[in-house]
Amino acid sequence: MRFTKMHGIGNDYVYVNCLEENVENPSELSIKVSDRHFGIGSDGLILIKPSEKADFEMEMYNADGSQGAMCGNGIRCVAKYVYDYGLTDKTSISVDTKSGIKYLELTVENGKVSLVKVNMGQPELEAAKIPMIYKKEKVISQPLGVNDDVYEVTAVSMGNPHAVVYMDEIEKLEIEKIGPYFEKHPAFPEGVNTEFVHVIDENTVEMRVWERGSGETLACGTGACAVAVACVLNGYTNDEVTVKLLGGDLKIFWDRKENLVYMTGPATVVFDGVIEA
Numbered sequence: 001m002r003f004t005k006m007h008g009i010g011n012d013y014v015y016v017n018c019l020e021e022n023v024e025n026p027s028e029l030s031i032k033v034s035d036r037h038f039g040i041g042s043d044g045l046i047l048i049k050p051s052e053k054a055d056f057e058m059e060m061y062n063a064d065g066s067q068g069a070m071c072g073n074g075i076r077c078v079a080k081y082v083y084d085y086g087l088t089d090k091t092s093i094s095v096d097t098k099s100g101i102k103y104l105e106l107t108v109e110n111g112k113v114s115l116v117k118v119n120m121g122q123p124e125l126e127a128a129k130i131p132m133i134y135k136k137e138k139v140i141s142q143p144l145g146v147n148d149d150v151y152e153v154t155a156v157s158m159g160n161p162h163a164v165v166y167m168d169e170i171e172k173l174e175i176e177k178i179g180p181y182f183e184k185h186p187a188f189p190e191g192v193n194t195e196f197v198h199v200i201d202e203n204t205v206e207m208r209v210w211e212r213g214s215g216e217t218l219a220c221g222t223g224a225c226a227v228a229v230a231c232v233l234n235g236y237t238n239d240e241v242t243v244k245l246l247g248g249d250l251k252i253f254w255d256r257k258e259n260l261v262y263m264t265g266p267a268t269v270v271f272d273g274v275i276e277a
């Protein structure tokens with residue numbers, strides 16, 4: 001089976017063009033290819049499929065084989081793949097996902113996509129729809145007991161669930177110790193992606209992320225969007241935020257009039273390969 005290894009600021013996935021390849025068990029395949037010793041090594045698997053409703057469809061799986069509903073870094077790479085590999089010549093495309101159709105604008109330099117702007121849709125703040133079990137309708141810097149500590153959590157869905165926590169010195173955080181407690185917390189019946197954020201100024205934040213189903217990743221596009229929304233709601237930043245992640249930066253803009261979140265960032269091809277599926 002042919003694949004392409006790509007990453008969005010270090011959030012790396014194995015991409016399969018399902019217009020040409022057939023994947024029987026994507027969950028099993030994601031576990032296999034994600035293994036950084038016995039497989040290709042990645043944060044998961046992304047299938048590029050034909051669509052009746054949009055130009056293409058994206059299906060995303062985490063390293064543990066669980067299926068995610070949306071992948072911000074991944075959808076930018078899907079856009080780069082379909083243009084650079086000749087599946088489309090359009091620079092405005094639509095991609096259907098488990099959290100609805102997303103619309104993307106491609107910047108092309110020397111015949112290849114260098115930057116992608118994604119309309120990530122509306123943030124969801126109603127706890128029940130994140131989903132999060134909590135005594136309030138919205139969770140904006142509310143206390144949550146996690147493994148004998150109490151954290152102030154802001155909960156946002158970008159089509160997938162996020163818990164945003166603010167702290168200083170995130171570089172010292174032992175994320176592998178606390179991340180799993182958030183990920184499997186009973187308040188999040190479908191699990192949660194958790195972002196640990198340090199606000200630098202009203203236009204800039206830095207973050208680390210423990211992802212549901214993949215552990216710490218170098219970046220998370222939906223997570224960066226959730227962080228920007230949480231920062232605005234908590235009065236920490238303006239509506240346009242540079243989010244600095246371990247693997248690079250993303251520009252996030254929450255258009256409050258339209259209530260739409262836009263994410264702009266790069267997408268990178270690492271190599272093409274063939275694997276026994």
Ligand SMILES: N[C@H](CCC[C@H](N)C(=O)O)C(=O)O
Binds near residue numbers: 067071
């Ligand atoms: N890395 C992805 C998010 C994956 C989310 C996945 N871990 C889940 O929701 O289960 C991103 O760039 O948005």
